[in-house]
Amino acid sequence: MVTLRKAHLDDATLLSQMGYSSYTHHFAHLWHEHKELQAFLFQEYSLPALQKELQSKTSCWFIATDTDPVGFAKVSWHSAVDEDGPTGTLLNKLYLLPGETGKGYGEALLAEIVRMAQCRGETFFWLEVLDANPQAYRFYTRQGLTHIKDTTFSTPTQQSTLHILGKRI
Template identity: 75%
Template structure:
């Protein structure tokens, strides 16, 4: 049985380990420069970054566990994109560990985050997904999200197209 719990400060090391493992497994092949990948991982999943993020009032991290951790998510509540008309719960991250996809965990995590967003009075749920990740794109469409627009994520050596998806809740 999957349980999804809000992460606390004591979970920083676990989230760091899961972040490095899951992101590297699913996305390392998309990076042209290894040093840019390592800088990104450090920026997103270093222990210090996670300790600070876990103390935020606007974002929450969640850990999904079966018998052991299977994945995690990060959301920001009442989030408005810069210069954007999008406002609501932003799903920053939803990652499953290697070997844990295709088991229904992602659907359960989305449903739980949506439930929590509604309980906070949110009416909109949105996210960004890489164009180079068509499997995730199709997954989110199956969860009721629709394509709203595209944007670009840039590093010094490359650009990646991001699809912005959203749905009313």
């Protein structure tokens, strides 16, 4: 049975290891330039970046465990999709470690995060998913999220389409 707990400052090393491992496993093949991937990983999962993030008042990191850690999530509370809204909980990250997908963890984690958002008084839940990740897109639509619009993630050498999905909660 998977459990989700809020990450604290002393979890930064574990989150860093899980972030580098899971992101590289699932997405490294999408990057054209190795140095851009490395810069992104450092920005998102380096120890200094995570230590700063874990002290944020507007977002929370969570660690998913089933005996051992199996993944992690990051959410931003009361975040607007764009200047016209809607506003709600943004699921910034939901990553499972290599070998941990397909075990029902993602569904359980998503349900728990939605429950936490509702307890905070949120009425909307949203996320971004890469166009190049159709498996995740299908997973989220099975959980009741629907397509809102597309946006673009750009690096100096490439562009990726991000689908913004959301639902009322």
